[in-house]
Every structure is written in structure tokens, then in C-alpha cells.
Amino acid sequence: MALVTALVTVPHRPVPATVAAALVAGALTVHLHRRPDGFLPAVLVRSPAFLLAGGTALFLAIVNFGLFYAAPTLLAWQTGWSPAAVGAAMLWPYLLGGALSWLVVALTARLRLRTVAAGLAAAVVAAGLVAWSMAAVPILLVAFAAGSVAAAAGQGALARHAAEAVPGPYRSPAIGMFNLCYLLGTAFGPAIVALILTA
Template sequence: MQEPTPDSRAADTSGTPGAWPPTPRIPAPYLALMAGPLSFGIAGPALVLDDVARGLGTSESAAAWCVIAFGWGIAVGTPLMSGLMRHWGTRLALLACALQIAVGAALVLGVPVLAATIAGCALQALGTAGLTSIAMNLAGSPRRMGVVSASLAVVGASAPLVGSLVNEALSWRMSLALPVISVLGVLAVIRWAPAHRDRGRAFDGLGAAILTALVTAVVFVPTYPAVAGVCAAVAAVVLVRHTRSRPSGFVPASVVRRPAFLVACGLALALAIVNFGLMYAVPEALMQHTDWTIDRIGVSMVWPLLFGGGLSWFVVAASGPLGRRPVVTVLVVLGAVAPLLALSGSWAVLLVAQASASIAAASGQGVLAGQAQDAVREADRPSATGLFNLCYLLGAAFGPSIAAPFAG
């Protein structure tokens, strides 16, 4: 039987609930190469900020704005680039994301000014966030989705060590530019990417601006809770009113009114909060209850995160034959048990708690992303994927802030 072309696959808009969308058969490792490097931007600078500060002639707190800018970029870029993909088409969106990453890396590598470095990190984040959403949208099966989500978790677990090694061997600039690796994935994927776009609806620029304002305020809630909280509340009200007046706009009403979609987003946010919270709390607990050095604690944290990320591929793949509901139930139990285990003073139990949270979050991202996609019409799946990933990534921002009072 002749294999359908990418465009003929994309033309099927039946969007049958419970079925994965017809997509080109893109090799899963290429999707992982396109998505995984995002995690370098999140965790890669963790051990090199002091060198960044020295290199730019500034304080470490000022250099930390490179990390904050990346966090803002992935939060804003995830829904923004997914929405643009719906209107531009996947192929053009891939090129736009690759261009942002390339320009961002050029700023990081070539302009020795703090403001340019921060801008470069933000541009890399916008591009890699878009590529991650596109990779999930093109996955097409639980097994492939598992490869994508596992790549994010595995790269995230090893990113601090890799960033440190690259800093020692080359420079801190190269450490900050590691997300540019995802451009290699674009070069591999673009020939399979469908070029179709949604020509039936005009781009909702006002809706995109309101959502960007909301996400920006939410990202800064942990840092400036009073001001950012008020701004987020106002932006949320404005967005709700805009969505009601323009239901087919940037945030489709047909997506946010789907209970299955909202449940998937809520569970992903909760699992991410637990995982990223424990990534902050467990090292603090190990410092309190053991006589381990910082280096030993750092190395000890790698294996539970790698274990959780690697195992997530099998878990997400198993959600196909087993069904999502039993798999999600197990993941929720693991996520709920993890913080209880973290109350123990035993180093072994603390590491088991981190492994449990890592499995739940990394696997949950893949399994629940499929649920979020299947809950909506095929035409709305790019927007649904972007909004889902936004909820998951917000867990990375809120988790450490929630865990901080309990870790002291």
C-alpha cells in the first residue's frame, strides 16, 4: 500500500476523540533532537553562573537574569509559537523557530554585553519552546511522544553536568548556547513537515498579546508576588472576556471548554510542581541530614532524574496498549507519594522520592499531552499542545518557590 503524503495526512480533519492525529512518519530520534535541547537552557547554566558574571563584569544575581529570561521565553513562546504554527503552517514555523535560536545563539556567543546575552537567551527560549510543541504535535503515537518527553527529561537531568564540562573545555558562552543544537533537528525534520496552514481564520494578534501579558505576569509571581499577582489577575479577566467575544481566536474557546483538556493540563501542572519542587528541596535536605559535599550531592541527584527520564519512554509507550486512565492513575499516585517520602531524613528515601517525582512528571508530560490533543479538534491541536506545555512549564517556575519554605 502506498504511504500517504504528509499533506494528505494533514488534510484529514476528522479529529476522532481517542485517536492520534494522522501525521508524517518522522523518525522519533529527529523529533527528540529538535525538542530535547530546550532543557539545556533551563538547567545548563546552573553551575556556570559565576563564570558568566565574571565574564560579563557583573554580579551573579545580574547574570541570573539569563536564566530568568530563558524561563520567560519558554513560557511565552510555547503558546505563541504553537498559535503561529496553526496560521503559518508547520514548515514556516520550523524555520521561524530555527531563525530565533540562531540569532539568539549569535548574540550569546558574539556580543560581550549583559543585555545582549539576556536577549540571546530569551530568543533561544522562544525558538526551542516552539520546536518542542511542534515535535509533540508531530509525534503521532504514544511511543513517539514518549521519545520526545524522555529526551526533555534526560537532557534536563544531565544538563548541569554537560554545561559545566562545556564551560571548562570551551567557555561559558558555549554553555549558554547549547540550545542551538536543536537546529540540527529542524534540518532533519523539515523535509517531512506539512506545509498546510489554517487559512480560514485571521490571526488574533490582540489575543496573542493578552496571553503574552498574562504569562509574563504569572512567570514573575514567585519573584514579585504582589505586583505580578495583580497584573496576572487583570490579564486573566481580560483574556476570558476576549475569548468569549472571539471564540475562534488565539485561545480557542473550543479548547479551554473541554473538561478532558483542562484535567490533563491541571494534572501536568501538579506533577511538574512536585518534580521541580523536589529538585530544589531534596539537595537542601541532603545537606541537612548528611555530611556529603556539594559535589557528591550534585552527582547523587543525576541518577534519579536520569532514571525517571529514561523510564518515561516505556511508560508513555505503554499508555497506548494499556490505555491512558490506568497509567495516569499510577503516575498521580507516584506524584502524590513523592513529597511524603521526601519528609524522611534518609538519603536513600530522599533519592527514591526524587526518582518517583521524575517518573511521574516526565511520563505524565507525554501521556497527558496525548490526552490534551485527543480532547480537541484536529485543527485546534497545535494551540492545545502549546497551552498544555505552558501549564507543564509553569510547574518549573512554581515548584521551587512552593518548596522553598519547607526546605529551609
């Protein structure tokens, strides 16, 4: 909890939060050596496949939820719409993204982890670049939908790879830590975008 709190605070208080995160990460490293089968099993940290799945989920969530936080402002800048109109316009891309993610998870079920991670990361980066380029409103909404599809599909598709990356007894903690990575991204994204929008 201390490490997550410090990391989320980094965008707002870079120096003290980074120092705190480094200190807590050091203490966590010592703890891993003392209790390799504790709350955060050392086998997770030592698994490249788990780290790739969790790191990709973190990245997808950062970009998608950053876009989600920025979407009302970007649409208002483009259109001058009222908050109600902006909210109504945002509804369909995110509902569509959530629905299509089921299909993407099914289509990627037999693909290798690196292929899935690279494809989803490329999709969310493209969505972010299109959104920040202030494209026409329909294209902007498609970008929001693409980011939503990539992040939601990533949570489903990458979770399976995260669990399969470790031996059976460690799969439950692996899913828990994987979800923590994703949720940390949901906190980081808006925090970073808030700083950009107010700069």
C-alpha cells in the same frame, strides 16, 4: 505572557501578583469571547479532558521541579556531603526517571485519561511526601526518581490525551497550551520551595 508572569510572581508578591493575574485573566476571558479561534482557542478552555490533562501536567511539574530544587538542600541536611557529592548522588535518580518514563508512557497508552492522571498524580504526591519526611538517603533518592518518572511520563502520556480532547484543527494549539501548562509548573515548583526553605 502577562498572565504567566503574574502567576509565577504570586509566591513572592502574593497581593499585587494575584490582583494582576485576576485582571489579566479577565481581559483574556473577554478576548476569548471576541476571538474564540485566536491564539488560545476557546474550545480548549471548554474541554474538560484538555483541562484535566493540562492541569495534571501543571501539578506534576510543580511537585517534581520543586523536589528537584529542594533535593540538594535535603541531601545536604541528611548527609553533610559536599556539593560535588550531592550533585553526583542526584544524577542517577533523574537519569533513571527520564529513562523509565518511556516505559510508563508505553504502558499507559491504552488507559483512560482519568486513570493515567490519577496514577501519575498519586505517584508524584507520594514522592513529595517521602522526600519531605526526610527519610534515609536511599529512600530519598528513590523518591526523587519516582517524581522524575511521574512528571516525565506525564508530559508524554498526557500530551496525547490533550491533543485528542479537541477537534483536529485545534490539536496544534492544544499541544502548545499543554506544554505551556507544564512549563509553568517548572517555574512554580522552585518558586514555592524557595519560600518554604527560607521560611
